[in-house]
Amino acid sequence: MGHDREKAMTSHSEPLSLFLKRLLLRSELDEAEQQAILGLRAHLQEVPAGADIVIPGDCVEYSCLVATGLIGRFEVMSDGQRQIVSLYLSGDMCDLQSVVLPVAGWGLEAISASTVLKVPHADLRRLAADFPSLAMAFWRDTAVDACILAKSATIVRRKDAMCRLAHLICEMTLRSEMVGITREKIAIFEASQARLADILGLTPVHVNRTLADLRKAGAIEGAGRSFAIADWNTLVSIAEFDPIYLVTGTPEERLLDRAG
Amino acid sequence: MGHDREKAMTSHSEPLSLFLKRLLLRSELDEAEQQAILGLRAHLQEVPAGADIVIPGDCVEYSCLVATGLIGRFEVMSDGQRQIVSLYLSGDMCDLQSVVLPVAGWGLEAISASTVLKVPHADLRRLAADFPSLAMAFWRDTAVDACILAKSATIVRRKDAMCRLAHLICEMTLRSEMVGITREKIAIFEASQARLADILGLTPVHVNRTLADLRKAGAIEGAGRSFAIADWNTLVSIAEFDPIYLVTGTPEERLLDRAG
């Protein structure tokens, strides 16, 4: 593994505040709880595109907070084929569930060149034990992940390739914008077609044809390696995209943690 | 809804102890925590096969503990078609994640005639706040659910109908045995082919043909409405079934909650 270039940094404030921002989207946290998140210690690691961060079967002792780039959680079939089941971008704590299930049946890989903060499980567990609201926030974060997974599981069973691909683009665009990434820099547009195939559960050949179909429909534009959104409304209508499952949440819901 | 026949019962010890048993499979709980679970108050409800318990979009204030029967969590497509994404059997707290995400984008329906205990979210939240280990146990339970979902999402994308159906039978058989249900009484065997289609993301017609193929292969037996396992090993090999994702867990892992 040539990419184990780790640095023990003292200031990780930027990615940690992105993570805090993400938690605050769906959970209400007081000053002490917010400071506890921002005070987490972590190791910064740079990961080149395509590299594995966690191998299936590893027992991990940390979660990975994505600072920049795009990380995928994948499962490996008996024939060695990969299926990427979840995607994580800046501010996402990928594999937060590994805090409660440290023996992973899955792996983590970098879809594009990324930097991640490795946050020790022990620290996250202590936070969850000391601050019940943080325990709820972590649990909620895992649940939102599961909602996204359920959505993609539904679509993959019932919709054709064009709808699936359009839906993926819509979801990643919206999620990127939620953390302040501009539409031009959305990581999914830089993934190879083979990687898109791993995500969508299609063959690379069919991803290629489907991209061509989306271009023909006027939803996306740009030839070759990269593409961009040409018409958001067309894309949304092809995808039948309804963002409700991303659970941006309302203040009333967030207050429930403290209602007891 | 003719099935709103609720009874406020004083003793729900049996299903609650099944739920506790399920939690103890993966989490270490002390005497006080165990008593807290067993002391939960709840309303018993009987639900006929096919009835909806939660409609998508409802804001629910309780989780449903399955006492007997089989419950499915489903999403509805734009064309009204249902996709069942998770299955819950005796001892499972279905929709435990709704404690942290009360506005459901999904629904719950009874696959077979069932009895459920409605447990108020407020009580579960109080338990999570009072006992950090219970908060971790609930979180872990949600994470295991997500693992099962990830597994089925992987298989549905990469394997054909025969493998998927065999895998479903294997999984439900094993999960049933984990809570002490005998192989003859496994609920999935009583589901209609239309229901199996909703679960697997296939058409009822194709489920029928695939069941016939499994019979031909000698994996299952019995004509018409119901079937049974004829040869477990054949079934496992068709399904390429590896139960590791069910996370039965080891004692060492369970101790981590208290390591802090």
Added chain:
DNA sequence: CGTAGCTTTGATTGTTTTCAACACATGTGG
């Protein structure tokens, strides 16, 4: 009986995979 729901079977259509080949860019060593 007769109906309603479920199962079974057949024929046809559509989507996706598979296999195969070629184009195109990038990077390397000669």
Added chain:
DNA sequence: CCACATGTGTTGAAAACAATCAAAGCTACG
């Protein structure tokens, strides 16, 4: 600079898989 390998994108043809449409048989139940 060229030859060459490698990875990625593109295109075509054939085959596999599942959906769709249609019809008939079976069961349970009133």
